[in-house]
Amino acid sequence: MKEIDPFHIAIKDPAALAAGIREKSGKIIGYMCSYAPEELIHAAGFHPMRLFSSKSEISLAENHLQAYCCSLVRGVLEDSLAGRLDYLDGTVFPHTCDSIQRLSDIWRLNTNYGFFADVVMPAKLNTASARAYMTDVLKKFKTDLEKAIGHPITPADLEASICLFNRIRKNLTRIYELKSQSPGIIKGIDLFAIVKGAMIMDRKELAQRLETIVLLLEKKDPPPSSAKRIILSGSICDMVDIYSLIEVSGGTVVADDLCTGNRWFEGLIPVDIDPLEALTARYADRAICPAKHSGNTVRGEALLALAKTHRADGVIFALLKFCDPHAFDYPYMKEFLDKAAIKSLHLELDDQQQGQGQLSTRLETFMHMI
Amino acid sequence: MDTNQNKDTAKEKEKDKDQRKIKSAKKMREIMTTYYLEAMTARENNKKIAWITSGGPVEPLIAMDIIPIYPENHAAMIGASKMGEDLCVKAEEMGYSSDLCSYARSDISCAQVNGGPIGGLPRPDMLVCCNNICGTVLKWYEVQARYFNVPLFILDTPVCHNGYSPEIAAYVRRQIDEYIVFLETVTGEKLDHDKMTEVGHLALQGQKLWQKILKTTTHKPSPMSAFDAFFFLALIVTLRGTKIAVNFYEELAQEMEERVQKGISIIPHERYRLLWDNLPVWYQLKWLSQKFSDHNACLVADTYTSAWCSAIQYIDENKFLDSMAEAYTRIYLNIGVDEMADQVLDMIHLYDVDGFVMHSNRSCKPYSFGQLDIMEIVRKKTGIPVLMLEADMVDPRNFSLSQADTRIDAFMEIIKQKK
Numbered sequence: 074m075k076e077i078d079p080f081h082i083a084i085k086d087p088a089a090l091a092a093g094i095r096e097k098s099g100k101i102i103g104y105m106c107s108y109a110p111e112e113l114i115h116a117a118g119f120h121p122m123r124l125f126s127s128k129s130e131i132s133l134a135e136n137h138l139q140a141y142c143c144s145l146v147r148g149v150l151e152d153s154l155a156g157r158l159d160y161l162d163g164t165v166f167p168h169t170c171d172s173i174q175r176l177s178d179i180w181r182l183n184t185n186y187g188f189f190a191d192v193v194m195p196a197k198l199n200t201a202s203a204r205a206y207m208t209d210v211l212k213k214f215k216t217d218l219e220k221a222i223g224h225p226i227t228p229a230d231l232e233a234s235i236c237l238f239n240r241i242r243k244n245l246t247r248i249y250e251l252k253s254q255s256p257g258i259i260k261g262i263d264l265f266a267i268v269k270g271a272m273i274m275d276r277k278e279l280a281q282r283l284e285t286i287v288l289l290l291e292k293k294d295p296p297p298s299s300a301k302r303i304i305l306s307g308s309i310c311d312m313v314d315i316y317s318l319i320e321v322s323g324g325t326v327v328a329d330d331l332c333t334g335n336r337w338f339e340g341l342i343p344v345d346i347d348p349l350e351a352l353t354a355r356y357a358d359r360a361i362c363p364a365k366h367s368g369n370t371v372r373g374e375a376l377l378a379l380a381k382t383h384r385a386d387g388v389i390f391a392l393l394k395f396c397d398p399h400a401f402d403y404p405y406m407k408e409f410l411d412k413a414a415i416k417s418l419h420l421e422l423d424d425q426q427q428g429q430g431q432l433s434t435r436l437e438t439f440m441h442m443i
Numbered sequence: 444m445d446t447n448q449n450k451d452t453a454k455e456k457e458k459d460k461d462q463r464k465i466k467s468a469k470k471m472r473e474i475m476t477t478y479y480l481e482a483m484t485a486r487e488n489n490k491k492i493a494w495i496t497s498g499g500p501v502e503p504l505i506a507m508d509i510i511p512i513y514p515e516n517h518a519a520m521i522g523a524s525k526m527g528e529d530l531c532v533k534a535e536e537m538g539y540s541s542d543l544c545s546y547a548r549s550d551i552s553c554a555q556v557n558g559g560p561i562g563g564l565p566r567p568d569m570l571v572c573c574n575n576i577c578g579t580v581l582k583w584y585e586v587q588a589r590y591f592n593v594p595l596f597i598l599d600t601p602v603c604h605n606g607y608s609p610e611i612a613a614y615v616r617r618q619i620d621e622y623i624v625f626l627e628t629v630t631g632e633k634l635d636h637d638k639m640t641e642v643g644h645l646a647l648q649g650q651k652l653w654q655k656i657l658k659t660t661t662h663k664p665s666p667m668s669a670f671d672a673f674f675f676l677a678l679i680v681t682l683r684g685t686k687i688a689v690n691f692y693e694e695l696a697q698e699m700e701e702r703v704q705k706g707i708s709i710i711p712h713e714r715y716r717l718l719w720d721n722l723p724v725w726y727q728l729k730w731l732s733q734k735f736s737d738h739n740a741c742l743v744a745d746t747y748t749s750a751w752c753s754a755i756q757y758i759d760e761n762k763f764l765d766s767m768a769e770a771y772t773r774i775y776l777n778i779g780v781d782e783m784a785d786q787v788l789d790m791i792h793l794y795d796v797d798g799f800v801m802h803s804n805r806s807c808k809p810y811s812f813g814q815l816d817i818m819e820i821v822r823k824k825t826g827i828p829v830l831m832l833e834a835d836m837v838d839p840r841n842f843s844l845s846q847a848d849t850r851i852d853a854f855m856e857i858i859k860q861k862k
Contacts, residue, residue, distance in 0.1 A: 136819075139812065141542065171578045171812070175809060191602075193604065196578065209613070
């Protein structure tokens with residue numbers, strides 16, 4: 074599908090994409106976490122851009138982060154120190170895990186992109202006081218952005234931004250639905266490109282493109298797929314090959330619980346209440362990252378529900394090495410699946426090294442097993 | 444030297460060691476034994492047990508006569524008794540990655556197999572988790588809340604990257620009230636506010652005494668070392684807010700004063716003074732202490748044990764519950780790396796140290812990430828040598844003794860040349 078080409082081009086060279094945005098006098102704010110309030114960044118006139126590691130060799134970051142820090146955090150810092158992120162006009166750090174918490178300090182002390190903000194979101198999300206605090210934090214962030222741009226973000230700006238992001242979310246959700254209904258409708262590698270591209274491309278252009286893709290996919294009528302229905306669960310999955318490797322082994326990804334997937338875009342922002350409270354409602358109610366708390370078993374229950382909804386044959390935990398919050402959740406989530414007789418596979422991924430041979434063997438074995 | 448002379452030297456050495464011994468250590472062991480025995484028999488005495496994180500607000504528990512149990516203190520005991528590897532391996536067999544915190548790993552498996560030096564901890568009636576020290580405790584306490592199926596309270600203290608904001612203040616203060624309601628619900632009893640005030644006084648008094656004790660090491664030669672502080676820390680962590688802790692620390696403070704007056708130093712020939720960063724390497728305390736002592740170097744202070752008196756400035760004993768919010772939020776680990784570096788620099792000057800030893804601790808990301816930046820700041824601003832030791836607080840598989848040995852020798856060589 075040629076409509077997906079722009080997404081492949083975007084993710085292949087984010088720096089070139091950023092250069093294009095800057096040419097149109099756009100200013101770019103980067104962030105690494107799905108709790109970054111993109112709607113506010115966009116409403117302030119900035120281009121929100123999720124940062125991924127370019128997976129280059131780590132050398133400069135060695136002077137700041139030990140080897141037992143995850144490859145995402147080290148990789149993005151390396152990119153910054155090596156000048157590969159010079160297109161940024163600012164960065165935002167929502168509080169996530171211990172590693173990103175410290176990266177924020179290291180970043181503030183060693184880089185200078187102009188705008189900088191710590192958006193210290195609450196770690197627990199299921200209490201009234203935590204929600205009130207989240208709204209306070211969003212309000213403060215809005216004020217910080219307004220100071221940076223020198224004028225207020227109008228209610229109309231914010232409303233327009235919220236509507237735009239809802240449009241994007243709605244269409245991404247629709248694409249996922251279509252994929253689950255009929256897995257042959259779109260290749261995993263294309264789905265990956267769409268979702269990753271959606272985190273970095275110009276949002277207005279993106280919303281348009283997603284609508285086009287939805288219309289085209291809705292017209293498609295691929296033959297029924299006999300591939301094993303797989304759910305990917307984990308932190309970020311920035312490994313494009315995994316989708317193809319799963320397909321080659323006889324599976325297909327029908328849903329995910331990834332922070333570079335469903336967790337990032339699921340849930341619309343209510344439009345009939347105060348916009349900051351609406352943002353709070355969405356960010357507090359969306360499928361949570363394990364670094365947050367909203368009950369002791371919510372993630373396990375959610376994964377089980379996801380597996381049932383999508384009639385999954387198996388779940389693949391794609392976990393980033395040294396990602397503590399996910400590593401803590403893995404045993405109990407696996408146990409939840411075991412009790413429901415849903416088979417799972419645990420893969421430990423690292424941006425720096427990707428031994429594909431071993432990976433494809435493990436995937437093949439898993440597909441045979443389920 | 445003939446055998447008799449050898450014997451004499453050994454005897455003298457033993458005598459010298461005996462004289463340098465801190466007498467209060469015996470009492471401290473007794474207090475801790477009593478504390479654990481009481482905890483083990485809590486149920487028979489109709490007392491409730493709360494497991495709480497080391498940076499958690501223990502005072503309301505004390506005021507409500509709930510016995511606080513510290514899995515972190517227990518994990519340190521596991522480490523010191525060299526039982527960490529076995530329990531960590533058990534946790535890995537349960538599916539927990541070997542990259543996870545070794546305190547968490549050893550506690551999680553210990554809860555299920557009742558292993559460790561005291562046969563496991565008494566079962567909790569509730570869990571209290573304050574994330575001011577890390578995000579790890581949040582996940583760890585979720586694991587235990589599922590396992591024991593008991594209520595969990597989370598005191599969420601947002602990180603103060605850049606000072607304490609009004610938003611954070613309001614949020615944490617509200618949670619203090621929620622915490623009291625939680626405790627009242629679990630115990631079915633009301634908090635006695637007079638008792639709370641009293642406990643608040645004692646907690647502050649205990650922290651001030653702890654600070655006083657730690658500061659006696661500004662004296663040259665130092666009457667105690669960080670290795671002793673690691674040991675004596677247990678009371679300010681577990682029994683903060685009690686008369687027992689205050690009484691004990693009064694005695695310890697007095698003993699330290701006496702040692703200072705009499706010139707009794709903890710190591711025989713203190714020539715070099717060092718500052719330690721991060722948690723102890725629990726299973727190598729003896730070796731490390733001897734190693735530095737052999738170089739006539741004393742670890743006079745550390746950033747870890749001082750964390751239990753680092754927020755005194757924020758406590759208002761007449762409004763204890765109100766000020767508790769700030770005191771628990773602005774602790775050493777819950778601030779920005781630059782503010783941590785400032786505190787390190789203050790300590791370097793206060794204790795007049797010749798070198799800085801940083802434990803790069805695989806188990807503790809919020810403590811260890813940022814160390815390299817702090818190291819650079821320290822080097823630039825003070826010029827003192829800095830050593831980074833790669834290790835882990837409980838899991839010995841992440842420590843190489845021979846490598847540490849060589850590196851400490853090289854580090855001390857530089858310090859000697861500079862002095």
